[in-house]
Amino acid sequence: MKIHAIDRHGKEYTLEGREGWSVMEILRDGGLDVAAECGGACACATCHVYVNDGWYEKLPPPSDAEIDMLDMALAVEPNSRLSCQIVCSDETDGIRVTVAPE
Amino acid sequence: MEQIKPFDPQFHFGEMATGLDRQADGKWKLTTDAGTEIIARVVVIAAGAGSFQPKRPPVPGIEHFENAGDGIGVHYAVRKMETFRGKDILIAGGGDSALDWVINLAPLAKTLTLVHHRDGFRAAAHSVNQMRELEKEGKVKFHVASVKAVHGEPGKLTGVTLAGHDKSEWHHQTDAFLPFFGLTIKLGPIAEFGINLHENLIPVDTARFESQTPGIFAIGDINTYPGKLKLILSGFHEAALMSQAAFHIARPNEKLRFQYTTSSSNLQKKLGVS
Numbered sequence: 293m294k295i296h297a298i299d300r301h302g303k304e305y306t307l308e309g310r311e312g313w314s315v316m317e318i319l320r321d322g323g324l325d326v327a328a329e330c331g332g333a334c335a336c337a338t339c340h341v342y343v344n345d346g347w348y349e350k351l352p353p354p355s356d357a358e359i360d361m362l363d364m365a366l367a368v369e370p371n372s373r374l375s376c377q378i379v380c381s382d383e384t385d386g387i388r389v390t391v392a393p394e
Numbered sequence: 395m396e397q398i399k400p401f402d403p404q405f406h407f408g409e410m411a412t413g414l415d416r417q418a419d420g421k422w423k424l425t426t427d428a429g430t431e432i433i434a435r436v437v438v439i440a441a442g443a444g445s446f447q448p449k450r451p452p453v454p455g456i457e458h459f460e461n462a463g464d465g466i467g468v469h470y471a472v473r474k475m476e477t478f479r480g481k482d483i484l485i486a487g488g489g490d491s492a493l494d495w496v497i498n499l500a501p502l503a504k505t506l507t508l509v510h511h512r513d514g515f516r517a518a519a520h521s522v523n524q525m526r527e528l529e530k531e532g533k534v535k536f537h538v539a540s541v542k543a544v545h546g547e548p549g550k551l552t553g554v555t556l557a558g559h560d561k562s563e564w565h566h567q568t569d570a571f572l573p574f575f576g577l578t579i580k581l582g583p584i585a586e587f588g589i590n591l592h593e594n595l596i597p598v599d600t601a602r603f604e605s606q607t608p609g610i611f612a613i614g615d616i617n618t619y620p621g622k623l624k625l626i627l628s629g630f631h632e633a634a635l636m637s638q639a640a641f642h643i644a645r646p647n648e649k650l651r652f653q654y655t656t657s658s659s660n661l662q663k664k665l666g667v668s
Contacts (some may be wrong), residue, residue, distance in 0.1 A: 359512075363489050363512075367452050
């Protein structure tokens with residue numbers, strides 16, 4: 293399963309997702325500059341990404357906790373998600389995300 | 395605090411270390427933002443990922459309006475409410491800080507506007523209700539919008555560009571802009587200490603956990619070395635080895651006695667468990 297990601301400098305990456313891992317973990321291990329200060333606990337909003345090209349609608353909707361935590365993110369757009377809350381699966385194969393500004 | 399008590403350390407809370415300089419006698423002088431100066435032979439940096447600092451919105455040029463003076467420009471905290479009296483104030487955010495300051499500053503502002511990316515807030519329900527009341531009374535204006543640009547001469551903010559989710563943009567005149575998006579961890583003044591850094595971490599050797607500057611040690615998440623794992627367990631190990639090395643610098647004429655709490659009556663007495 294693939295994850296297409298764009299970092300803060302506009303550089304494109306194609307990363308191999310892993311079933312059950314979060315997109316944040318794949319981005320971080322793939323060398324993208326994702327702080328993920330809280331380690332994936334939906335408690336810091338530093339793994340904020342934009343989900344592109346219609347993929348936002350295909351994902352399970354964010355939990356109330358994630359919606360609340362997005363209030364602490366900067367430059368939030370309608371397609372904003374916390375990447376620690378997106379779990380890799382066959383349904384997310386090919387997902388496109390852009391790392392949000394710091 | 396109970397555990398550390400037998401060792402009687404001196405704490406300096408609420409101060410940030412801002413400067414570190416080597417003196418002529420080889421000792422270090424550490425300075426804090428409160429003006430405290432501490433002279434020591436050894437400095438151990440255990441700063442985690444750095445210091446907590448307010449999140450700065452990614453708006454080009456916003457830094458030119460910070461520290462512009464009382465009640466004007468960009469502020470990430472409110473120190474004296476009175477300085478905002480009679481001002482046009484714009485607050486951004488949806489958490490408790492944002493809403494608390496909307497409620498507290500609305501009575502003394504000339505105008506108060508709140509912007510947030512959605513028509514919902516993570517702040518406590520009673521704060522949200524109070525804000526909605528103020529909005530009904532016309533004392534607060536609320537827009538689902540975000541700040542896209544800041545305008546004015548450096549140090550003199552005149553307004554911002556707001557953008558709604560429908561991509562519409564409009565100019566909003568304001569004296570002060572108060573973004574409340576919580577805190578993030580930045581390396582902060584440590585970057586200016588003159589210590590060799592690698593990607594915002596301090597490289598150390600794994601026998602002493604000393605930086606490449608003799609007498610300056612680094613333990614925990616702030617350091618890096620081959621095989622580094624950010625675990626509390628590893629941090630304790632690093633602290634133990636660092637202490638052994640630091641002792642010889644701090645007390646060059648003393649012999650270090652290596653003891654175990656299980657068998658040393660000295661240590662048991664000190665810890666109050668004998």
